[in-house]
Amino acid sequence: MDLPVVNDCIPRRNSRFLRWLGRSYLSSRGWKVVGTFPEQKKFILAVAPHTSNWDFVVGVSVMFALDIKINFLGKHSIFVGPFKYLLNNIGGIPVYRDKNYGVVEQLVNRCQQSEHFVLGIAPEGTRSKTRQWKSGFLHIAHQANIPVVPVSLDFGKKEVTLLPEHQISDDIDAELNKVKQCFANTCAKNPQAV
Structure with missing residues (x-):
């Protein structure tokens, strides 16, 4: 399988099993x-569109396949029982x-205290249909002086x-519009939720 080259700046998992699994x-x-x-060494991955739990499965599979460490945000209510250990272990916050x-x-x-900082965020902040994306990821990027890398999940292709x-x-408002435009032609898992 062809995959993008991962430069030495990005932290690695060094797990053959997870690489194989992904x-x-x-x-x-x-x-x-x-x-x-x-x-x-530090950047934010803005992953969209986010309309299904399958987005998470694909995203984690990419992270494993590339053998990279990425932190991601999730609502606190999913960090329970055995899922808490799993989510924390793979980078959940x-x-x-x-x-x-x-x-x-x-x-x-x-970010400022870390040598490496790669954070994956779904700008919509929800799987439900929403017109207004959250802007927190842009505030983080601006204040920490790190770039945002848009990542599209196209289920059609x-x-x-x-x-x-x-x-x-x-x-921030102009930047949010620019980032949203990056996903204009991306086919979501549930297009009706976009």
Whole structure:
């Protein structure tokens, strides 16, 4: 299976089993991964559209297939029982939506204190239909001075595409519109939810 080259800047898992598992899943389902990673130690992957739990399965399979470490956010309610251990182990960070915990500030601090920081985020913040995307990932990128790399999950083409990186200015509304445009022709798993 052809996969993008992963440069030495990006942290690795070094797990033959997980690499095999990810590649086996993607190839058996006909998925391909195209594009290039930035030559950066720190960046945010903005993954969209997010309309199904299958997006997570494909995303984690790509992460395993490429043998890379990526942190991702998930609502705190899924971090329970055996799933808590699994999600924490593969890079999950629980988010409490019902309270303001200063998630942006926490992630900016985490980025600044880390040698490597790759964070995957679904900008919609939900699988449900929504017109307004969350802008927190752009605030994190701007405050931490790291790029955003849009990643499209196209279920029509069965293609995960790493798009060119964006350096984020302080005009967050304009930046959000630019990032949203990157996904204009992407076929979601559930197109009616876009």
